[in-house]
Amino acid sequence: MDxxxxxxxxxHPRTIIHIDVDCFYxxxxxxxHPELQSKPLGVQQKNIVVTSNYLAREYGIKxxxxxxxxxxxCPELALVNGxxxxxxxxxxxxxxxxxHRFTPLVxxxxxxxxxxxVTSIVQKYMxxxxxxxxxxxxxxxxxxxxxxxFGPSEEECPCxxxxxxxxxxxxxxxxxxxxxxxxxxxxxAGIGHNKLLAKLVGLLHKPNQQTLIxxxxxxxxxxxxxxxxxxxxxxxxxxxxxxSNNIKTVDDLRKTPLExxxxxxxxxxxxxxxxxxxxxxxxxxxxxxxxxxxxxxDGFKSVSLIAEVESRLGALLRRLTELAMEDGRxxxxxxxxxxxxxxxxxxxxxxxxxxxALPKHLLPSSKSGIYDHAKMLALAMKxxxxxxxxxxxxxxxxxxxxxxxxxxxxxxxNSITSFLRKQVAVQSVLDISSxxxxxxxxxxxxxxxxxxxxxxxxxxxxxxxxxxxxxxNNQTVDDDVLNEIEPLPKKTRLEVWLxxxxxxxxxxxxxxxxxxxxxxxxxxKIDAAVLKSLPIDIQREVTRSWPTTSKPKSNNILKYxxxxx
DNA sequence: ATGGGTCCT
DNA sequence: AGGACCC
Numbered sequence: 134m135d136x137x138x139x140x141x142x143x144x145h146p147r148t149i150i151h152i153d154v155d156c157f158y159x160x161x162x163x164x165x166h167p168e169l170q171s172k173p174l175g176v177q178q179k180n181i182v183v184t185s186n187y188l189a190r191e192y193g194i195k196x197x198x199x200x201x202x203x204x205x206x207c208p209e210l211a212l213v214n215g216x217x218x219x220x221x222x223x224x225x226x227x228x229x230x231x232x233h234r235f236t237p238l239v240x241x242x243x244x245x246x247x248x249x250x251v252t253s254i255v256q257k258y259m260x261x262x263x264x265x266x267x268x269x270x271x272x273x274x275x276x277x278x279x280x281x282x283f284g285p286s287e288e289e290c291p292c293x294x295x296x297x298x299x300x301x302x303x304x305x306x307x308x309x310x311x312x313x314x315x316x317x318x319x320x321x322a323g324i325g326h327n328k329l330l331a332k333l334v335g336l337l338h339k340p341n342q343q344t345l346i347x348x349x350x351x352x353x354x355x356x357x358x359x360x361x362x363x364x365x366x367x368x369x370x371x372x373x374x375x376x377s378n379n380i381k382t383v384d385d386l387r388k389t390p391l392e393x394x395x396x397x398x399x400x401x402x403x404x405x406x407x408x409x410x411x412x413x414x415x416x417x418x419x420x421x422x423x424x425x426x427x428x429x430x431d432g433f434k435s436v437s438l439i440a441e442v443e444s445r446l447g448a449l450l451r452r453l454t455e456l457a458m459e460d461g462r463x464x465x466x467x468x469x470x471x472x473x474x475x476x477x478x479x480x481x482x483x484x485x486x487x488x489x490a491l492p493k494h495l496l497p498s499s500k501s502g503i504y505d506h507a508k509m510l511a512l513a514m515k516x517x518x519x520x521x522x523x524x525x526x527x528x529x530x531x532x533x534x535x536x537x538x539x540x541x542x543x544x545x546x547n548s549i550t551s552f553l554r555k556q557v558a559v560q561s562v563l564d565i566s567s568x569x570x571x572x573x574x575x576x577x578x579x580x581x582x583x584x585x586x587x588x589x590x591x592x593x594x595x596x597x598x599x600x601x602x603x604x605x606n607n608q609t610v611d612d613d614v615l616n617e618i619e620p621l622p623k624k625t626r627l628e629v630w631l632x633x634x635x636x637x638x639x640x641x642x643x644x645x646x647x648x649x650x651x652x653x654x655x656x657x658k659i660d661a662a663v664l665k666s667l668p669i670d671i672q673r674e675v676t677r678s679w680p681t682t683s684k685p686k687s688n689n690i691l692k693y694x695x696x697x698x
Numbered sequence: 699a700t701g702g703g704t705c706c707t
Numbered sequence: 708a709g710g711a712c713c714c
Contacts, residue, residue: 178700243714
């Protein structure tokens with residue numbers, strides 16, 4: 134076959150479904166309060182109605198409207214406090230599980246926004262007429278799409294995407310049906326050949342509906358967008374930048390030469406937006422793995438007393454440690470966030486954060502199984518004193534605390550944790566010692582606390598009342614709490630070694646990433662012998678960590694091959 | 699704005 | 708550590 138012909142045929146190879154839960158918080162609250170089902174309902178956080186059900190929207194209530202304004206529009210509006218996200222997190226996880234029945238290729242944005250790459254399951258349907266692994270059946274005889282279609286659909290694209298998208302519309306309907314059957318939650322869906330189109334087209338018919346777009350209508354859909362700010366990735370700053378250059382619509386974007394745009398907003402963003410303006414978006418669905426951070430925030434009018442800071446942080450930390458236990462992984466770093474009141478401005482000030490390592494003896498040991506809250510609080514207060522000068526008056530409007538790095542809770546002698554702990558010989562082979570003064574980091578007790586290397590910790594792990602002052606007895610442990618607030622080690626030994634490899638000229642990492650079918654394959658220059666000397670499961674753990682420590686350019690097909698933990 | 703999150707610089 | 712973005 135001619136290569137030109139080949140290029141002409143494979144044009145829209147992917148099939149993407151975007152699933153957007155309708156007014157998610159409001160739906161959850163309607164389930165929790167059935168008596169509010171048929172009433173206009175708003176979900177309130179502080180003085181804001183963050184979302185509302187569709188009945189309330191008929192009154193003109195919009196997202197993030199002030200409570201006063203909302204009540205003026207709809208005096209009978211029922212309000213439910215939605216500051217605690219526990220229930221939403223819960224339903225979000227259930228929805229994700231349902232989506233995973235269809236494909237592991239689910240990317241989540243927030244709690245209620247999901248991309249699914251259904252390319253391969255569509256292919257399965259086309260091959261077999263059904264998918265025995267899924268207990269769903271699709272009427273392949275019907276050539277009509279389910280739901281709405283945006284734009285004309287007379288002529289079929291020669292690449293065959295037409296029928297793929299129609300099958301995907303049936304899958305989307307099945308997904309929405311299963312979510313409704315299991316959870317009584319309604320969703321809207323968009324079906325397209327890329328994420329941009331799937332997301333945008335799904336907005337056209339809501340709630341509880343779905344819309345399909347064929348590639349030939351892509352440019353048309355983008356033209357219907359009134360402002361560039363509706364393009365995902367174009368936020369406030371970029372919008373302002375574009376506006377100041379007289380670029381307001383997608384059409385303005387099209388008229389602006391790429392070179393001119395690059396000078397205004399930067400090369401990467403300019404190229405992305407020029408593509409997007411034509412409905413082109415090659416970014417892949419990146420399966421969402423475990424969270425990179427777990428945090429809680431509390432906003433308020435003003436907090437000016439250290440005692441109140443302490444009590445609020447204590448409350449946040451209690452809930453945060455519960456979330457960490459649910460997650461199952463071991464947090465390694467803590468981050469404190471504050472927002473200081475801004476007097477000269479009407480808006481609140483910017484956030485400031487301070488981060489530090491979480492000393493291992495603050496973590497739940499296998500003996501107690503619980504966090505030492507007094508010491509956690511002492512650590513958080515240390516971070517607080519690093520961000521706020523308490524010798525002067527202060528006025529805070531927000532406090533937040535988060536865990537920001539994790540290690541797997543991997544017991545068992547097959548884990549990389551225990552392997553690295555024992556195999557000092559391997560470390561010397563890897564030759565990663567004394568780079569940039571980080572040589573001793575994480576040598577003795579790199580990860581899990583399950584092995585409990587913390588000798589003599591028994592006396593301090595249990596029964597340490599919250600009220601106990603820090604640093605009055607048990608000098609060694611408390612000194613640790615107070616002194617181990619040095620900045621996080623930049624890199625673990627493994628990471629240092631990996632980054633050293635990455636910067637070597639031939640870039641073996643790329644070779645590795647490009648071998649999806651044989652991920653263990655190495656270029657001859659890499660330390661194959663060393664790697665092969667490791668047990669097979671350790672090899673996997675090591676190679677799995679490579680792509681994340683290197684930097685694949687943001688969105689490309691390599692992401693399909695990068696494990697996501 | 700709220701109470702979460704992501705990734706990049 | 709901050710800044711942009713997402714919901």
